[in-house]
Amino acid sequence: MAPLGFEPTPPNEDPLDSHLNIEPLIVNMGPSHPATHGTVRLRVALHGENIQDCDVEIGFLHRGFQKSCENVTWAQCLPYTDRLNYVSPMMNNFGFLSAVEKLLGLDIPERAKYIRVIGAELHRIHDHLTATAATSMEIGGFAVFLYAVEARELIMERVTELTGARLTTSYGRIGGLNRDLPEGWKDKVLQTLERIHLVANEVDGLLTRNRIFMDRMVGTGYLSLEDALDFGFTGPCLRASGMALDIRKAHPYWAYPHLDFDVPVFHACDNFDRYRVRMVEIHQSLRLIRQALEKLPDGPVLIDDWRFALPPQEAVLNTIEGTMAHFKLIMEGVQVPAGEVYHSTESANGELGWYLRSDGSGRPYKVHIRAPGFQLLSALSKMVKGKLLSDLIPTFDTINMVGGEVEQ
């Protein structure tokens, strides 16, 4: 066990028990603990019920994401990105693909842009519902968890119909998407949105003015805006600290410039406002999906350039050009020119950034992922120091770290 360098316990000034030699009590939470969803080990030094120091240890889920990506072709990296944020895998897929497309200088078809928005927003709702449900469950509100999981399950079903998998979606290809919407999917999504709207209101009614919930959330996990920027907060946690920064508005991508939505901002910098930002964003995402489904243009979902996208099966089987293009794409991969790019998209927890470096060999030379949760989690020990142990749980929940992306 590495030395932690805990601060010494403050001298006991009470004359009745000053002779007692009080040492901090070290409590291990995790790596497998019911209140820390995710494999994180928190070593907490306690003085009574107050946290003197907290050491966050990660890496239990480290899989060598970057090293694996450096040894496969660009298209083969896609399945690895599913496993980063396993609560919203489509956002990782599309974020990575957008970065590669930027490096290639590709523009994807309009229809693919809208479908990417729909997929990403479905998963944003999914992620926010999960975060809220887990927060509520871990501080004692189990009913909310059941409601939210019901809505989550509906989203999971729609995602399965769209991509063929509940979790490992691998949806999207360089230059667009691998398949169009299934038949009748639009109507099913609209019905699902109705249901999510009801569930979100139900969760809102159960939690937002709930005395027990507010006692645990209001004022806890405070981190000033100054520190939040310093630590690299983005997404809902930054917007709960009073800064309206959203990459969908600041640097619009895909179909976002054509859609109308608001960015919620709250100013208390605490757990309760992080929860409220998420609740408002669920409704904004519902709005976005409805608009995107309405405006969805017709047309192809994949570019028709066989240097980057696989040719249709008909062409592969019947023409020599198609066969050659297929063979070259499968065996050698997409030839990305030598160069570098930093590109980011707004994922459910904040800025999901990719620094990609290509040496022109058909494989990534370097894939750096800027996981939003990594920077959020790095601030955890500062947020809980000097506070009660019971504040650690909601703080850990509202920053919503996801082991897959934080630990790569």
Next chain:
Amino acid sequence: MSQKALDSVQHTLPQALVERYEDITGAHWGIVNQEFLLPLLRYAKETLGFRLFISMDAVDRLQLPIHKPRFEVLYFLYSPAEKAHLRLKVLVEEQTPTLPSAHSVFQGALWAERSVWDFYGIRFEGHPDLRRMFLYEAFEGHPLRKDYPLRGRQPLIPENPVLENPSKGPGNNCPV
């Protein structure tokens, strides 16, 4: 906008930028002189408004055409007011892989520097707690260096040997 920021850096701290270039997507990069790294970061944060620490990482250039000095350390900052990224690079020699720690300017660098140390073996002087971020302390080598083998596994607990008879379960008493 990031171009304007680099202009003003060049104007105020003329020795800080070794080189500037534009990458193939049109984004502007600045290569920073090691000695001026901290003053530059502080200037970018306090005067130019790049207050949001985005990320940090390194690149091992061993297999690239230009491979000396061996490492590049990347810094990404963001200015919420100007809606612009600042992309900075520092070149680091293989023999002396050390850089000053930026944690006094950006607290977010505390963990980011630990992960760079873990993956690339670049030391950050003045870092209060430079432990490995993802791997365990007994791990030898730095896995994202290009000369570290892909299958260089170092399990803490010995891995199960491959079974000779695949239909037989593990253990000596397991029925065939």
